[in-house]
Amino acid sequence: MDEVFCQFPFNRLLFTKFKMADLIITIDGPAGSGKSTAARLLARQLGASFLDTGAMYRAVTLAAMQAGVDMSDEDKLLGIMETSEFQFSITDDMMAVCINGTDVTGQIRSPQVTANARYIASCPKAREKLVEMQRQFAAGRQKIVTEGRDQGTVAFKDADIKFYLMADPTERARRRQAELRARGGDQSLEKIRKAIEDRDKSDQNRTVGPLRPAEDAVIIDTTDLSIDGVVEKLLSCVKEKCFEKN
Numbered sequence: 001m002d003e004v005f006c007q008f009p010f011n012r013l014l015f016t017k018f019k020m021a022d023l024i025i026t027i028d029g030p031a032g033s034g035k036s037t038a039a040r041l042l043a044r045q046l047g048a049s050f051l052d053t054g055a056m057y058r059a060v061t062l063a064a065m066q067a068g069v070d071m072s073d074e075d076k077l078l079g080i081m082e083t084s085e086f087q088f089s090i091t092d093d094m095m096a097v098c099i100n101g102t103d104v105t106g107q108i109r110s111p112q113v114t115a116n117a118r119y120i121a122s123c124p125k126a127r128e129k130l131v132e133m134q135r136q137f138a139a140g141r142q143k144i145v146t147e148g149r150d151q152g153t154v155a156f157k158d159a160d161i162k163f164y165l166m167a168d169p170t171e172r173a174r175r176r177q178a179e180l181r182a183r184g185g186d187q188s189l190e191k192i193r194k195a196i197e198d199r200d201k202s203d204q205n206r207t208v209g210p211l212r213p214a215e216d217a218v219i220i221d222t223t224d225l226s227i228d229g230v231v232e233k234l235l236s237c238v239k240e241k242c243f244e245k246n
């Protein structure tokens with residue numbers, strides 16, 4: 001049975017102080033750096049809950065696209081967050097998402113949603129609400145591994161362990177192309193690389209929750225690493241840090 005972690009119009013959130021999880025591990029980094037897969041596998045190894053925060057930005061983006069609103073109009077975007085019914089559930093290998101009762105888990109990964117996510121990502125009030133939800137998610141759990149762009153810098157500044165994954169843009173484009181092909185789509189490497197670089201720029205240059213490593217993050221270049229190699233490195237850092245703490 002999937003674990004449903006939130007179901008709401010976003011305006012029904014309770015803004016209270018939460019007791020945080022005992023172990024919070026954040027993994028930030030640009031698109032294609034390997035953070036989603038690594039976070040999922042690390043969470044599994046540690047028996048922790050896994051949170052894919054990009055899926056939240058994607059879900060709101062898709063809801064706005066479906067409603068045909070002007071994506072540059074912040075009030076309209078906030079209106080969508082308040083009136084749509086979102087449901088996020090944790091499955092074994094991904095976060096499943098429903099909007100108004102319809103499963104959109106596959107749709108939120110489309111290149112159009114990916115390209116439009118920057119609007120919601122640069123909307124301060126929307127980010128505030130999403131970050132609050134992420135904290136609420138952590139509050140109900142003992143151990144979490146959460147991945148995104150601002151998890152170590154904004155959402156969980158006091159996280160126990162922070163990672164920042166990076167990789168060469170061409171390698172990141174190759175990974176995205178393989179993912180796209182696995183889902184039956186295709187795009188030239190050139191086009192994917194350009195989209196990735198545009199997304200990097202937009203993620204790094206926005207004024208709220210910009211993509212950057214936290215000062216206390218462990219930075220890992222995954223360009224020449226297999227996914228197992230990345231998870232191995234993460235695990236050995238986690239063991240080291242937990243040993244230091246105790």
Ligand code: C5P
Nearest residue numbers: 031053054055057117118121148149150
């Ligand atoms: O990680 P993913 O590619 O699914 O994220 C989609 C988009 O959502 C990113 O390009 C970024 O603009 C936004 N995002 C964000 N902050 C997060 C997670 C995702 O701004 N914590």
